[in-house]
Amino acid sequence: xxxxxxxxxxxxxxxxxxxxxGPFNLLIHCDRHRAERVWWxxxxxxxxxxxxxxxxxxxxxxxxxxxxxxxxxxxSTLIDGGAKPLIVDKGRRPGGRVATxxxxxxxxxxxxxxxxxxxxxxxxxxxxxxxxxxxxxLTRWQPRVVVATARLETGFEQFTLxxxxxARERFIGPNGLKTWLAERLFxxxxxxxxxxxxxxxxxxxxxxxxxxxxGTTVEAARVLITTPPVQAEAMxxxxxxxxxALASADRHxxxxxxxxxxxxxxxHFDAAFVHGAKLAWIADNASKYAQAxxxxxxxxxxxxxxxxxxxxDAEPSDLAAELLExxxxxxxxxxxxxxxxxxxxxxxxxxxxxxxxxxxxxYAGLPDNGLALAGDWLAGGRxxxxxxxxxxxxxxxxxx
Ligand SMILES: Cc1cc2nc3c(=O)[nH]c(=O)nc-3n(C[C@H](O)[C@H](O)[C@H](O)COP(=O)(O)OP(=O)(O)OC[C@H]3O[C@@H](n4cnc5c(N)ncnc54)[C@H](O)[C@@H]3O)c2cc1C
Numbered sequence: 001x002x003x004x005x006x007x008x009x010x011x012x013x014x015x016x017x018x019x020x021x022g023p024f025n026l027l028i029h030c031d032r033h034r035a036e037r038v039w040w041x042x043x044x045x046x047x048x049x050x051x052x053x054x055x056x057x058x059x060x061x062x063x064x065x066x067x068x069x070x071x072x073x074x075x076s077t078l079i080d081g082g083a084k085p086l087i088v089d090k091g092r093r094p095g096g097r098v099a100t101x102x103x104x105x106x107x108x109x110x111x112x113x114x115x116x117x118x119x120x121x122x123x124x125x126x127x128x129x130x131x132x133x134x135x136x137x138l139t140r141w142q143p144r145v146v147v148a149t150a151r152l153e154t155g156f157e158q159f160t161l162x163x164x165x166x167a168r169e170r171f172i173g174p175n176g177l178k179t180w181l182a183e184r185l186f187x188x189x190x191x192x193x194x195x196x197x198x199x200x201x202x203x204x205x206x207x208x209x210x211x212x213x214x215g216t217t218v219e220a221a222r223v224l225i226t227t228p229p230v231q232a233e234a235m236x237x238x239x240x241x242x243x244x245a246l247a248s249a250d251r252h253x254x255x256x257x258x259x260x261x262x263x264x265x266x267x268h269f270d271a272a273f274v275h276g277a278k279l280a281w282i283a284d285n286a287s288k289y290a291q292a293x294x295x296x297x298x299x300x301x302x303x304x305x306x307x308x309x310x311x312x313d314a315e316p317s318d319l320a321a322e323l324l325e326x327x328x329x330x331x332x333x334x335x336x337x338x339x340x341x342x343x344x345x346x347x348x349x350x351x352x353x354x355x356x357x358x359x360x361x362x363y364a365g366l367p368d369n370g371l372a373l374a375g376d377w378l379a380g381g382r383x384x385x386x387x388x389x390x391x392x393x394x395x396x397x398x399x400x
Contacts, residue, residue, distance in 0.1 A: 058217070059220075062223075063223045067096065067194075073386070081398040094182045099178050099344070109285070111298040113258050132180065138171050139172060139290075143269075143287045147272065150274070157277065207221055228253050253355070254349060256303060257316050258302050259301045259324070259343050260342040260343070261327065263333050264337055265286065277326055279323060284297050298341060303319070361392035
């Protein structure tokens with residue numbers, strides 16, 4: 001990929017290393033923001049003109065669509081197999097449903113809005129996780145977890161709390177899960193195109209073509225799609241009909257309404273599984289920080305599947321009042337000490353009961369024709385499942 005770097009007044013220096021080894025090794029310092037990779041620069045409207053791709057037509061042996069946990073498994077496997085993939089994602093930063101945000105760009109606080117932690121049972125995945133724990137990019141999270149069970153008393157929702165018996169080993173990123181996943185992807189010798197939505201994927205003359213919304217056509221010998229199934233079905237058009245796993249794709253995923261609030265610390269617990277209520281999970285992100293960050297704590301509140309499904313078209317901010325009321329009833333915090341900070345609607349959060357039964361190996365597609373599908377929805381959900389699915393799909397393409 002050829003890059004043209006222009007230098008508007010606001011950018012102080014373009015450096016390290018120069019000339020760039022690849023688009024994501026290039027760092028740009030500017031007055032307002034700290035050094036960032038081109039990944040971010042390209043997708044930041046202020047700097048859009050800084051980086052220009054000379055090619056409206058690209059050619060690659062392996063195209064990976066989506067840059068989440070499945071893409072990490074897939075890209076690493078392809079690279080180990082001697083291939084260099086191109087990864088495209090519609091998002092400005094990689095991660096997908098592994099999502100971490102800050103209340104403001106300069107804030108020391110952060111909160112995980114999508115996946116909260118993950119488990120590692122698979123031997124290969126475990127090896128990667130242990131390596132990253134050793135490097136300090138992942139850490140074990142040992143929160144005080146309770147189960148909050150709703151009961152109706154004199155017309156009001158009350159909660160009974162007891163310690164959760166679920167003592168599984170949980171892994172988190174010490175700077176947020178997304179930071180871990182993005183850094184892992186950036187380390188790979190793979191090219192990445194952010195803020196690039198694929199509209200259509202079709203086969204032509206023994207190879208695949210992907211059309212992006214910016215008008216680029218990518219030609220690829222093999223394509224690995226890691227998006228949720230509805231998006232995969234939409235981009236594949238007629239080809240989707242040949243893939244059994246995509247039948248009824250619109251019913252494969254359940255949504256989740258998420259709200260983040262600032263509130264005090266709780267004296268007795270850091271996180272709670274919530275039963276029989278609108279909420280399903282609450283967690284104090286400060287319990288994940290390596291160092292204390294003061295009295296403000298950002299709590300992530302995930303609504304349950306039933307409630308989220310019922311209100312999936314609502315704006316999360318419109319649901320905040322109801323969810324905060326329940327949060328108050330669980331925690332006992334005074335309502336005046338809780339403030340709505342952020343909301344996110346995950347339309348395709350996790351596999352629903354209608355998702356295909358996980359197969360072994362957990363991928364789908366037409367590998368003999370150079371097309372594979374991967375993602376958590378093919379592997380029973382979760383980050384570990386997504387990663388395993390990406391690995392399996394990449395192996396199928398390498399072996400085909
Ligand atoms: C609220 C919530 C809570 C969760 N909690 C947990 C948890 O505690 N533990 C756990 O293990 N898992 C949890 N999960 C599930 C976990 O986040 C997922 O299993 C995992 O991140 C899925 O990874 P993936 O790569 O399969 O898909 P995704 O992360 O969805 O990646 C797909 C990528 O494709 C991109 N994309 C989509 N369409 C296009 C297009 N047309 N063109 C280009 N790119 C496109 C998207 O931008 C996205 O980056 C949670 C998920 C949610 C939403």
